[in-house]
Amino acid sequence: MTDRLLQNLENLQKIFYPQSLAVIGANKVKGTVPHDILDNILKADFQGVVYPVSPRETFISSIKTYKYVVDIEDPVDLAILVFPSSVCHMALEQCGEKGIQAAIIISAGFKEVGENGLARERQLVEIAKRYGMSFIGPNCLGVINTDPRCNLDASFARQMPEAGPIGFLSQSGALCTAVLDYAQAKHIGFSKFVSFGNKADINEIDLLYYLRDDPQTEVILIYLEEITDGPALIRAARDVIEGSGKPILALKSGRTAEGASAAASHTGSLAGSDEICEAAFKQAGIIRCADIEEMFNNAIALTYQPLPQNDRIAIITNAGGPGVLTTDSAIHEGLRLAQFSPETSALLRKSLPKTANTKNPVDVIGDARADRYNLAVSSALKDEGVDGVLVILTPQSMTDIDTIAREVCQVSSQFDKPIYASFMGEADVASGIDILQRNRIPHYILPESMCRAFAVAYRFAQSRDRRRAPIANLQVDSKKATVILEKAVAAGHKILHEHEAVRVLELYGLPTLPGALATSTPEAVAHADRIGYPVVLKIMSDQILHKYDIGGVHLNLHTDREVESAYGDILTAARTHAPEADIHGVWVTRMVEPGQEVILGLKRDRAFGPVVLFGLGGLYVEVFKDVVFRVAPLFESDPEEMIREIRSYPILAGARGRESLDIVCIKECICRLAQLATEQPLVQELDINPLIVHNQGCFVTDAKILL
Amino acid sequence: METTEVHTRVKAVIARVLKMEAGQIKDDANFIFDLGADSMQSLELVAAFEEEFGIEMDEDKALEVQTVSDAVDFIAGYLMD
Numbered sequence: 001m002t003d004r005l006l007q008n009l010e011n012l013q014k015i016f017y018p019q020s021l022a023v024i025g026a027n028k029v030k031g032t033v034p035h036d037i038l039d040n041i042l043k044a045d046f047q048g049v050v051y052p053v054s055p056r057e058t059f060i061s062s063i064k065t066y067k068y069v070v071d072i073e074d075p076v077d078l079a080i081l082v083f084p085s086s087v088c089h090m091a092l093e094q095c096g097e098k099g100i101q102a103a104i105i106i107s108a109g110f111k112e113v114g115e116n117g118l119a120r121e122r123q124l125v126e127i128a129k130r131y132g133m134s135f136i137g138p139n140c141l142g143v144i145n146t147d148p149r150c151n152l153d154a155s156f157a158r159q160m161p162e163a164g165p166i167g168f169l170s171q172s173g174a175l176c177t178a179v180l181d182y183a184q185a186k187h188i189g190f191s192k193f194v195s196f197g198n199k200a201d202i203n204e205i206d207l208l209y210y211l212r213d214d215p216q217t218e219v220i221l222i223y224l225e226e227i228t229d230g231p232a233l234i235r236a237a238r239d240v241i242e243g244s245g246k247p248i249l250a251l252k253s254g255r256t257a258e259g260a261s262a263a264a265s266h267t268g269s270l271a272g273s274d275e276i277c278e279a280a281f282k283q284a285g286i287i288r289c290a291d292i293e294e295m296f297n298n299a300i301a302l303t304y305q306p307l308p309q310n311d312r313i314a315i316i317t318n319a320g321g322p323g324v325l326t327t328d329s330a331i332h333e334g335l336r337l338a339q340f341s342p343e344t345s346a347l348l349r350k351s352l353p354k355t356a357n358t359k360n361p362v363d364v365i366g367d368a369r370a371d372r373y374n375l376a377v378s379s380a381l382k383d384e385g386v387d388g389v390l391v392i393l394t395p396q397s398m399t400d401i402d403t404i405a406r407e408v409c410q411v412s413s414q415f416d417k418p419i420y421a422s423f424m425g426e427a428d429v430a431s432g433i434d435i436l437q438r439n440r441i442p443h444y445i446l447p448e449s450m451c452r453a454f455a456v457a458y459r460f461a462q463s464r465d466r467r468r469a470p471i472a473n474l475q476v477d478s479k480k481a482t483v484i485l486e487k488a489v490a491a492g493h494k495i496l497h498e499h500e501a502v503r504v505l506e507l508y509g510l511p512t513l514p515g516a517l518a519t520s521t522p523e524a525v526a527h528a529d530r531i532g533y534p535v536v537l538k539i540m541s542d543q544i545l546h547k548y549d550i551g552g553v554h555l556n557l558h559t560d561r562e563v564e565s566a567y568g569d570i571l572t573a574a575r576t577h578a579p580e581a582d583i584h585g586v587w588v589t590r591m592v593e594p595g596q597e598v599i600l601g602l603k604r605d606r607a608f609g610p611v612v613l614f615g616l617g618g619l620y621v622e623v624f625k626d627v628v629f630r631v632a633p634l635f636e637s638d639p640e641e642m643i644r645e646i647r648s649y650p651i652l653a654g655a656r657g658r659e660s661l662d663i664v665c666i667k668e669c670i671c672r673l674a675q676l677a678t679e680q681p682l683v684q685e686l687d688i689n690p691l692i693v694h695n696q697g698c699f700v701t702d703a704k705i706l707l
Numbered sequence: 708m709e710t711t712e713v714h715t716r717v718k719a720v721i722a723r724v725l726k727m728e729a730g731q732i733k734d735d736a737n738f739i740f741d742l743g744a745d746s747m748q749s750l751e752l753v754a755a756f757e758e759e760f761g762i763e764m765d766e767d768k769a770l771e772v773q774t775v776s777d778a779v780d781f782i783a784g785y786l787m788d
Contacts, residue, residue, distance in 0.1 A: 027745065055743030056725070086773065087740040 001209075008206040011134035014102035015202075016145045016152065016192060016210075018077035020049040022069050022100070024091045025083035025107075026060050033106060034082040035060075036156045037142065041080075044153035044160045051076060069094050078102045080142070080154050085109030088138065089123045096131030103128075104154055105137035111198045112139055121200045128201055140197030141173030146190055147216055155195065164189015165218035165303040167211040169204055171196060171225045179292060187437040188296060191216035205229065205236045208248070212240040218303045221295055223251045230280055230608030234631060237284035242467060247302045247460050248286045249295050252277055276605045279629035283638065285463060287456060294452075297444060301453035304440035305418035307461035310387040312338035313454065314380035315361035317392035318368045318399065322424060323361035326392055326447035333455035337361070338386040344379050351375050366396045370407040377408065381415040387458075388418040390450055393432070395425050401432035409439035420454060422447045468635040471671055477507040478679045485682040489707050496705040498540060499587055505688070505703055508676045510669055512700045515589030524567045525560045527588040534558050534591040536701075537566045539574050543581035550577040556591050563588075592699045596651060596661050597690030599627065600669055602677040604684055610677035614670055616648045617690040624648075632677040639667040652693070665698045666691070682707055708786050713760075714779050720755045721775065724748060734776040756782055 001009075023041065027034045038052055042061060051072050052065040059065050066072050069079060069091065079095040081088050085107050095103055110121040121138065128135055136143060142155030146163035153160045157180050166188065170176045173195040183190070192214060194207055204222060211217045220240065227233055237248050252274075281288045289295040313335050317323035327337060337360045340348070348358035352372065357363035362380070364372045373391070380386045391408055395401055401423065412419045420442045423429040436443045444450035481504045488496050496504065499517050506512040514531050517540060518524035528535045539552030547553045551573035554566035570586055597618030603611050608631045615627025628645045630638045643649060643663055654660035669691060676683065685706040692699045722729040725742055738744040744752065753769045756762075756778070762785040772778050 029745075055739075055741055056727075057743070084739055084746070087737060090737065090740045 005206060005209065007132060008134045008202050009210055011102040012202065012206060012210045014077045015104060015134075015136060015143060016214075017147075017150050018048055018102070018152070020051065020074065020076050021046070021078040021080060021154070022051040022053050022066075022072060022076045022095075023080045023082065024053040024069055024095075025081060026052040026054050026057075026065070028057060028060050033156050037080060037082055037106065037154060040153040040155060040157070040160070045151045046153075047149060047151050048077075049074070069100070070098050072098070076100050078104070078154075081105045081107055081138075083107060085117065085120055085138070089120065089127060092124055092127045092133070092135070096127055096133060101131075101133050103133060103135035103137075104140070104143055105135050105197075106140060106142055106156070107137070108139040110138045111200070121198060125200050134206075135201045136194065137197040138200060139173070141170075141176045141195035143195070144190065144193035146193075155193075157193075159184060161193060162187060162189035163216075164191065165216070166190045166299055167192045167194075167214065167217035167220045168222075169194050169196060169207050169211075169220065170223040171199065171204075172223060173197060175223055175292075182292060183296065186296070187434070188300065191218075199228075203228070205232050208233075208236045208240050212244045212246065218246060219299050220246055220248045221251075221299055222248065223253075225253050227252075227277065227607040230605065230631065234280055234284040234608075237281075237286050238468065241285045241464060245464055247298075247464075248284075249298055249302075250281060250286045250288050251292065251295050252281070252288060273605065273607070276603075276608055276611050276629055276631070279611070280608050280631045283631055283635065287460065294449075297442075297449050297453045298456045300440075300442040301418075301420065301457045302460060304442050305388075305412070305420070305457075306416050307464075308388045308418055308454065308458040309461065311335045311455075311458050312385060312387045314338045314340070314383070314386045314389045315392065316364060316373065316376045316380060316389060317361055317394075318364050318366055318373075318396070319392065319394040320357070320363050322392045322394060322422075322447060323357075323363055326390060326422070326451060327361050329448040329451035330390070330454075333451045335451060335455055335458070338380070338383065340380070341383050341385055344383040344386075347379050348376065351379075366394075367398050368404075369398070369400055370403040373404050374407045374411055377411050377419065378414075381411070381417050381419070386417070388420070388454060390447070390454065391419060391421040392447060393421070393423045393429065395423075395428040401429055402435060405432035405435035405441075409435065409441055412439075412441055418442075418454070418457065420444065420450050422450045466637075468637060471634050471636050471638070471674065473675055474509060474668075474672055476509050476672065476675060476679075481507040481676070481680060482682075485680060485705075485707065489682055493542070494707055495542060495545075496707060497542070497584060498538070498703060501686075501703040501705040502700065504676075504680075504683075504705060505700055508672050510672050510688070510700050511665070511698055512703075513590045513592065515587055517585045518567070518588050519585040521564050521567045524586055524588050525563050528557070528560065528563045531588060531590050535563065536589050536591045537563065537570055538587045538589070539570050540584040540587050541574065541578070541581045542584075544574060544578050550574065589701075592692055592701060593694065595692040595694040595698070598652075598666065598693055598698075600673050600688040600691050602632070602673060602683065602686045604681075605631075610674075612642075612670060612674045612677055614642045614666075615646050616651075621689060630674075632674040634671070634674045638674075639670040642670060643667065659695050661693045662696050662698055665696075666693060669698065708783075710779065710783055713783050713786065716759055717756070717775065717779050717782060720759050721752065721778075724751050724755050732775060734774070734779075736775050737773050738775075738778075739773075760786060762786065 023038045025034050026038045052060045053069050054065050057065045079100045110117040145152040176195045211220050315326050356365050362376050380389050422444045423432050502512045516527040534556050537554045557563050599617030599621050601613040605611050610632040626647045628642045652661045687704045688700050718729045718732050772781050
């Protein structure tokens with residue numbers, strides 16, 4: 001941890017648990033932010049001393065008001081700034097003089113409004129640094145801590161949420177108010193609720209570490225608009241999950257592709273910022289959600305009930321159709337229907353009506369009352385082959401919805417296995433749903449959402465305790481590679497000559513083919529004789545990027561005469577199609593047997609740094625886009641996971657009785673490429689397309705490096 | 708018009724709009740931070756200065772003026788023109 005992070009964590013304690021606070025810029029005008037913040041603090045019954053600070057008022061809400069924060073005689077832990085942006089720096093300077101170490105800057109009018117605002121924001125950062133202060137904001141909704149020891153609502157949200165296990169962090173203040181409203185209706189409670197706005201000082205990394213150690217927080221939800229330090233976010237998320245076991249759910253805006261079409265390499269065009277973000281979250285163990293509803297669906301599953309130990313579910317329903325729908329969804333989400341033990345089956349057969357279906361999904365039939373639900377749910381939970389129960393209810397004339405809801409809650413309290421429920425409908429089931437929600441039974445309107453949430457909880461339980469070590473470095477000759485790259489950059493090259501690119505890869509231990517540059521026909525023949533037939537000839541010119549398209553590549557040449565002829569044809573083709581091109585010569589290399597073509601690549605992302613790509617290669621890479629990404633440096637498990645994640649993995653693993661391809665060799669190539677990505681910052685983009693994979697061994701047959 | 712007269716009349720306008728004693732207003736006082744002017748009162752001040760001195764000011768630039776002494780200089784500039 002850096003000194004700055006440690007200082008921010010220490011100061012965050014003062015933000016969440018201040019003994020005293022000052023609202024600087026408060027006023028008496030109802031409906032304004034400065035008034036409503038003070039009002040919320042008072043209404044929430046803050047367990048500390050409040051000092052309003054206002055240049056002109058002598059009291060606000062019957063509380064003595066100070067002209068300046070430095071006029072307050074007693075120490076102040078936290079300053080909440082609601083002044084206009086033009087004078088926030090003056091207020092913060094006085095906070096520093098007063099010895100206040102923590103602030104929340106609510107005011108807008110900073111980075112988000114342009115250059116002048118950015119300058120004002122930098123001024124705040126400079127003041128905070130000078131005084132050893134930390135602040136949240138500016139341009140934020142504020143901070144809420146529901147812990148009854150503090151009861152802090154330093155926000156201008158409409159209502160203080162219920163206390164609960166969720167720590168919520170948001171870059172958007174407006175989203176916060178919507179989330180609070182959504183959560184209130186579902187009795188979802190929060191431990192800490194933070195709108196961190198422009199994150200000029202305290203950012204999501206600081207807050208993740210704080211919530212890791214916060215005993216009231218069981219799950220962390222975060223909404224992000226921009227990621228400034230991707231690698232730090234990945235490290236922080238891993239530290240949180242491995243250190244505390246708390247899941248992190250993220251909603252990240254910007255799913256649309258940006259600028260990918262202009263990229264000069266396959267990797268560049270395939271690795272849009274969102275794909276990289278998706279990959280990075282996966283590496284970090286962050287559960288990415290598509291929308292607010294999915295985020296809370298998952299959050300309640302992860303916190304209200306025990307995590308599933310395995311994926312075998314029992315479905316208890318009073319209607320056949322929803323039971324089938326739920327079964328379909330469960331299978332689709334990768335869950336399994338539990339096989340009941342003979343004892344469970346016998347008990348269900350004995351106790352349920354003859355018309356009931358006692359197999360999983362169990363249909364207790366339409367006239368079921370609470371006793372029948374109780375029996376079926378209890379029996380399933382007692383069965384060692386069942387890891388969780390999904391309860392479905394459809395409202396029928398004799399269905400006692402509220403009693404059944406209470407019965408489900410009561411049974412749930414007796415078992416250490418998860419129960420989720422879906423009371424289908426809206427008006428008739430509303431009171432039953434309310435009972436479930438108040439008693440921490442995750443409830444979902446749609447069985448599909450319920451199954452998805454169960455699967456998320458199951459996968460999190462599986463991955464949570466897995467420690468991920470970074471990959472150890474392999475032996476490579478990075479210094480020689482750096483020399484080649486630096487020379488090319490000094491010469492103003494944007495693309496490395498292919499023979500130089502091959503050399504760089506060779507120095508990193510990637511399986512390149514022997515080759516040599518020929519500048520005459522006899523030289524080409526001599527190289528071919530030395531390398532051994534069959535060979536390939538390729539034109540070498542910076543101006544000719546698509547060598548195949550202009551007839552600049554001749555494959556599978558077996559004799560000296562074929563090489564002579566190909567050499568001439570290639571030069572003629574080049575002069576015809578690109579008469580202005582500067583031709584360095586013809587690259588002579590060995591022809592390899594056909595094999596499965598895969599692509600390896602790397603790209604530098606603004607937020608996450610070096611990113612490695614793997615996928616199905618050759619001609620199909622752009623068509624199928626069957627590729628996966630990881631941020632370098634990789635964890636030990638990443639190469640294997642990357643290979644298994646592509647849809648075409650069965651082809652590599654030996655589909656339909658074919659022998660498996662050399663996956664060990666691909667894994668080593670991924671490791672070496674990831675090392676190159678972290679050690680050679682001059683490489684902006686790199687394509688190995690294709691890497692030809694055989695049953696034993698693989699070969700780089702085409703390489704492009706962009707500087 | 709003498710600067711001292713501008714100075715006196717500026718403070719009188721501020722005192723009237725912000726409902727305070729002119730004697731309490733220091734030259735280096737910041738309209739928002741020290742005198743507690745809100746956004747509406749800032750607009751009222753600009754209008755009152757224009758009326759007091761019979762000038763028409765660039766409103767955006769006028770609202771950027773932070774302190775009493777800066778306001779005196781800003782208005783004096785218009786009067787010289």
